[in-house]
Amino acid sequence: MTRNLRSLVFSLVVVLSSVGCVNTTPKRLSTPEVVATSRADTVLVLLVQREVEIDKPDVNGGGGLIGAIIEGIAESTMDKNRQKAIAPIRDALVGLDFENRYIEMLKQTLPSSLVREDANYRVLRDQFAFENALVELKGRNGVAIDARYAFDANFNNLYFLNYLRFGDIGMVLDAKGKPKPKYKSDAQMQGKVTFVAYNSFFPIAKFGGYEAGAAVWSARGGAPMKDAFAQALKEIGGLIKRDFAIPIAIPADAQKQKVTFPGGGSLEGSVMETDGNRSLVAIVYQRIWTALNAK
Numbered sequence: 231m232t233r234n235l236r237s238l239v240f241s242l243v244v245v246l247s248s249v250g251c252v253n254t255t256p257k258r259l260s261t262p263e264v265v266a267t268s269r270a271d272t273v274l275v276l277l278v279q280r281e282v283e284i285d286k287p288d289v290n291g292g293g294g295l296i297g298a299i300i301e302g303i304a305e306s307t308m309d310k311n312r313q314k315a316i317a318p319i320r321d322a323l324v325g326l327d328f329e330n331r332y333i334e335m336l337k338q339t340l341p342s343s344l345v346r347e348d349a350n351y352r353v354l355r356d357q358f359a360f361e362n363a364l365v366e367l368k369g370r371n372g373v374a375i376d377a378r379y380a381f382d383a384n385f386n387n388l389y390f391l392n393y394l395r396f397g398d399i400g401m402v403l404d405a406k407g408k409p410k411p412k413y414k415s416d417a418q419m420q421g422k423v424t425f426v427a428y429n430s431f432f433p434i435a436k437f438g439g440y441e442a443g444a445a446v447w448s449a450r451g452g453a454p455m456k457d458a459f460a461q462a463l464k465e466i467g468g469l470i471k472r473d474f475a476i477p478i479a480i481p482a483d484a485q486k487q488k489v490t491f492p493g494g495g496s497l498e499g500s501v502m503e504t505d506g507n508r509s510l511v512a513i514v515y516q517r518i519w520t521a522l523n524a525k
Contacts, residue, residue: 256500256512258477259416259424261344262397264371270345270396273336273373275353276360279380282323282455284316285492287383312383315444322452328379328459329353335463336375339471344396345373361409367400374399379462382492385443388432388455389492390462394474397423426477428469430462431520433490465508465519473517478502480512487511489518 333351340349354360364374376393397419401409413419434446447455472478484500489511491497499513507522 255514256480257514258426259419260421261424261475261477262371262422264344268371269343269349270371270373271349272363272367272370273340273345273349273351274360274363274375275333275336275351276357276374276376277329277353277378278355278357279378280329281320282316282328283378283380284312284385285380285383287312312440315385315440316381318448319444319452319455322448322455323459326456326459331463332377335467336470339467340373341471341475344371344475349373361401364399364401365403365409369398369400371397372399379459380492381443381447384437384440385447386434386437387490387492388447388458390430390459390466392428392466393425394428394470395423395425396474399423425515426474427516428466428473429516429518430458430465431489431492431518432458432462433521461508462519469510469517469519478517487520489513489520 499511
């Protein structure tokens with residue numbers, strides 16, 4: 231699940247792009263119109279972690295059984311090294327209470343025109359519980375959020391992913407009693423569901439090995455990391471408050487900026503605005519705050 235969400239930020243771009251080429255033109259399904267009585271009464275947050283994580287390294291061990299064995303051994307060793315390196319970083323975050331601050335941010339920023347003030351906020355720890363909760367909506371409007379905050383395998387990026395859906399987002403049961411999506415295409419979702427990814431990326435100035443990257447984030451008692459978390463909550467909260475109901479307009483003369491994704495790969499998007507040394511870049515269904523001159 232962690233790898234699935236880690237790569238969501240990039241796979242959304244590829245899967246939702248036109249066949250034969252990567253069409254990065256920013257787009258967005260219209261937000262469903264609701265009246266007071268049809269506002270969402272439930273906000274579901276899929277957050278499988280309880281502390282900051284680091285992505286597992288990917289090793290290409292070659293094809294066949296021998297390659298798979300080599301890959302497994304190498305990844306296991308590298309992962310152990312990274313888990314050791316992240317330990318002091320996690321210690322520095324004790325008392326930060328990031329999860330509760332995140333939920334409070336959602337309560338303060340989700341538009342009251344779409345979400346009831348007394349909405350029930352539920353944190354789900356696994357995909358099974360999350361899907362069952364979606365089935366329980368039974369046709370009511372709701373908000374669902376897949377969230378993840380982590381470092382990439384070399385500590386080159388601290389990132390915070392948020393994939394939001396609003397509207398008739400519930401799942402239904404198939405003939406075997408298993409949850410399945412109610413709608414499968416943009417055309418089916420039009421006017422019923424909208425979705426958008428709000429993400430904050432914090433790349434370090436000079437990419438390198440995991441030990442050097444960990445040292446950057448651990449400096450001054452973890453101050454760079456704490457500052458990034460605070461900035462991420464501010465950025466994501468600001469986007470939800472401004473953009474979730476009525477999408478922020480992209481300037482006609484928008485500049486382009488390439489964004490490197492935590493799971494690998496990079497794409498060019500439209501710069502919606504800048505704030506100090508940060509850029510807000512739009513790529514397909516994503517809104518990404520990242521360094522102004524990110525690699």
